[in-house]
Amino acid sequence: MFKKILIANRGEIACRVAATARRMGIKTVAVYSDADAQAKHVQVCDEAVHIGGSAPKDSYLRWERILQAAKDTGAQAVHPGYGFLSENEDFAKACAAAGLVFIGPPASAILAMGLKAESKQLMEKAGVPLVPGYHAADQDPALLQREADRIGYPALIKASAGGGGKGMRVVNSSAEFADALASCKREAINSFGDDAVLIEKYVQRPRHIEIQVFGDTHGNCVYLFERDCSVQRRHQKVLEEAPAPGMTEALRKQMGEAAVAAAKAVNYVGAGTVEFIVEQTAYDKPESMKFFFMEMNTRLQVEHPVTEAITGLDLVEWQLRVASGEPLPLQQSDLRIHGHAIEARICAENPDNNFLPATGTLAVYRKPTCSSFEIPNTSDTGIAVRIDDGVREGDSISPFYDSMVAKLIVHGDTREQALARLDEALSQTRIVGLTTNVQFLRHIIRTDSFATAKLDTALIQREEKALFAQEPLGLALTAASVVANTLHREQALKGNDPFSSRDGWRAFGVASRNFGFVFHGASYETVLTYAHDGSLQLCVTDADGDVSGTLAYREDGDALHISFAGHHARVQVFHETQGHEDVAHVFAPQGATRITLVDALAHAGEVQEAGGRLTAPMPGKVVSFSVAAGDKVKAGQPLAVMEAMKMEHTIAAPADGEVLELLYAPGDQVAEGEELLKLKV
Template sequence: MIKSLLIANRGEIACRIIRTARAMGIRTVAVYSDADAKALHVRQADEAVHIGPSPARESYLVGEKIIAAAKATGAEAIHPGYGFLSENAGFAQAVIDAGLIWVGPRPASITAMGLKDAAKKLMSDAGVPVTPGYLGENQEPDLLKFEADAIGYPVLIKAVAGGGGKGMRRVDASADFADALLSCKREAASSFGDDRVLIEKYILSPRHIEVQVFGDTHGNIVHLFERDCSLQRRHQKVIEEAPAPGMDEATREAICAAAVRAAKAVDYVGAGTIEFIADASEGLRADRIWFMEMNTRLQVEHPVTEEITGQDLVEWQLRVASGEPLPRTQEELSINGWAMEARLYAEDPVRGFLPSIGRLDLFQLGEGLGGRIDTGVYEGAEVSPFYDPMIAKLIARGDTRDEALELLSEMLNDSAIWPVRTNAAFLINALAHADFVAGTVDTGLIARDGDAMTAATAPSGKALTQAAMAMVPRSLFAGFRLNAPGRKDAPFLLDGQTIEVTLHGPGAEAPAPSMLLAEGGMVWKLEPFRVDGGHSGGAADGAILSPMPGRIIAVDVAAGASVAKGQKLVTLEAMKMEHSLVAPFDGTVAELNAEAGGQVSEGTLLVRIEKAGE
């Protein structure tokens, strides 16, 4: 058995691996960048090594630094977690060549499944059904458009080396193809260093079903049943569950058998996921499910599989990497209950899901309700702009789907985070959506009904009044008759906006300068209104400010140019995602302070548009 393990990752997955390694008596070594010097995974590991500056390309993506850290600390093995270098065959081979144990699949398997076009051909040859599309080497834009036109719209453009929703665009009309292709290739090059794409037919009633597979070095391969990851936003998973709603035994047997055939086709070792797309227009049927891709690593959503099977998949990884056979045979694995996982992100749904960064002055996640919480942050920690915005995973298990859903909703409702904004309220609304409750979600649900899930909300009158009552001095009610409730309208600031609250009865013994009010996954700051307090307004109309710290990757206008409402002005990259800033109205670019490649902070004036005719 491995005695010492270096974890080539950060955040919640590093903490997750440390937890199992510690239970197995394995010494752990963490690596960290400048931004992560005080991170939770650094605190929890037995030893930690600094590997460079905050940007991932200068730290977590530099394989030589990670291998050197393993050598310097005497670590026997390297676990890559997910993301970063986890599916990099070159890094896996370098780890092996350095005489270390690679906790993952063979480099040849990563290579075989890492390129989506080659993987689809391999799967087709292995008898695994694949979606119609173009997988050719010719990447000329005109040819790609020709192939998309021939397949028929809508189509999906996907980065050949992609994953995690990056480098992926849906195109609904031929006229939109060129712009979508350019954006997809640019994002693919930035994320994966490879701008090649493939084209797939877009399924109109799609469900995303994936199967957890596991192989060992003794030739054994099993599946641990399916997960449903259909609730997605921009191709990124939001809530996952296991098993899949509406999955009958015959369809389950067919899809899981196909997943095992796929794993055997590449002589797979370790944890992997075979992802399928299902046409659910007539329910889940074995003849309407096609292979999409294989992820040659542990998945973010692996906890729901652990919860329904009672197996620790990280322990399985470490045992397989140590040369042991799989801990269970296929006959010894079964589904017990239901599990759901929600991904909690540091982002503001009300502001278009823009990333939110800063110090977590308040960080409570519904502890004590009986669910599972996987996180890589703590109260007082900093959320930086350099990495993925996911800060926690909330996992609920129940004997039935209804029980799991109810517990997950309670955990989210009990969450309170400030001043960093999160998507907790959005997740609560998604869980309450009629289609999700019924188990009939497809991947387009959020695109269709997302506005209702993200609408700005205010605290209930009851909660607001109770909070205000706790803040005001008893003297506020002086002069009111005893034995009768007092009543007074009092001004407050709720997140900077002036409101009036009607207070009934006596106030608290002493005034409070401000209070955090938490309800339904949202947190507001409530403070007394002061005439001399003052507050600054926003930028004037036409001032396009950077909504977050980030790097400018494209400037699409020039000073003095005429622009139309909705026209793209600047594209900003932050937390591994692209964000386009557009013109608020027709006008002229009066001021341009953006340059491709430049770093900007939140609130920086990038472009100023003057209205036409002014």
């Protein structure tokens, strides 16, 4: 077994690998960029080496620096994690040439499966079912258009060297094909350095089910059952679970054996995932499901913890043992499924704004009650809740890397129990400082589609009304929570000083206080009256009238239990300064929301100006402009494309108008809020 390994990655996967290595008595070396100098993964490893600038191309993709770091620290092997260099056959070869063990498959297997077109041809020879499509090398746009027309619409354009949902476009008609192809190729060349694409039939009502495979150097290969990854946005996974709901034993065996055949076709070694698209004629007819090979990911997947949860195995330990030459610890007949597991990806993004990535500082980062970083042991009750992350409270989420903050994994005896545990764990998660998808995840798992396992990759679009622009608490409860928290904080600050008291005591008459709020873009007034009997009377005015009643609250651990106008809840309130505004984040079992406290004096004399400013919605790079100065544009017309957190984002005209001036050029880096172009509307 290795004595020291270098982890050629960052964030939660670097921390994940380091945890298993530490348990096995293996020393670890971290590498880090300028942006990651104080990152968690640097702290949890035994040594750390700086390898370059913040952008991946200046650090985590510079394998000569990584190999030098391994040599300088005496590492015997390199674990690539996922992403970055994990599926780069040249890096695998370079490791071997440097006398280092690459903890992954042989370079030949990475090459064979790395190009989607060639891998599909290989799978066809191995007898693995394929989706109808075009996988050849000729990339003439006119030919690709004809092939898409032949296959029929909707069709899927997919970067041949792609992964992670990047370089993919669904095309609904022949008229859309040319623009979609150009965008797909542009994203592919930026992400993978290769703009080759393939065309496939876009399967209707599709499920994304993948099989975890593992091979060793002794000719053994097994499958560790399946994961359902159907819930996706922008072709990227949001929720993953194991085993796949509705899976029959016969289909599980067929898909598992097909995955092993795929792995053996390339002499696979280590952890890999064979991904299948599954067509279903109806949600309640699993016997009608047909599966087709999509691709093979020649690395450890982000969602590997759900497989660990249902098998009781540590897949990173298996990787290390196989890479050191040991045979697989278990054979197929030894493997069993125990219970059900679900993983939710907590990301810094705004689901209500087309999942726009968010950056910022984790001013508050409180995790749900869970065990320490351990692999579930299914010989007993197991670990109900597990958090995999690479950040701590106070850390920043930068625009240089992907938007994932943490992975929340739950395990239960049944899917229903796992769902209940996931909702409870999400309700305990507190993140302030940037926008996340935590509440969106809660909305998903509460939908009828997810709760009853009516799964396909269009679930989010299908349940759109239940998922977006939801307000779980309402104005009355939110305002009451902030008022109660304000009074509680004032009481704690004044102590025994009667002259600092703001308890409303008057010798004559009654005292009242006004609180101004902005809630979902609208302004509201709230009046708190201190009654002679010592009670607090609160009146919240909204568009439907007044909500009045007695406000009562008491300290409940690190929270407040409040009661107002029929509302009862245990709440936590965290304040954050945004510009000149005091934003209160309210967390309750029902959900979380935010509300802005308005100081009328602070805003006196301010003038709001919109005009023709079109600003960057997030920090990132300008990819292209589709207009020039003097062009007339229509509302909704694409104007520019920005890239941030490895994804492209199209910026459209908010109204009809004329472009006056472009303020940046393609390739320029821009900060959030910077004006991109001047638009006369």
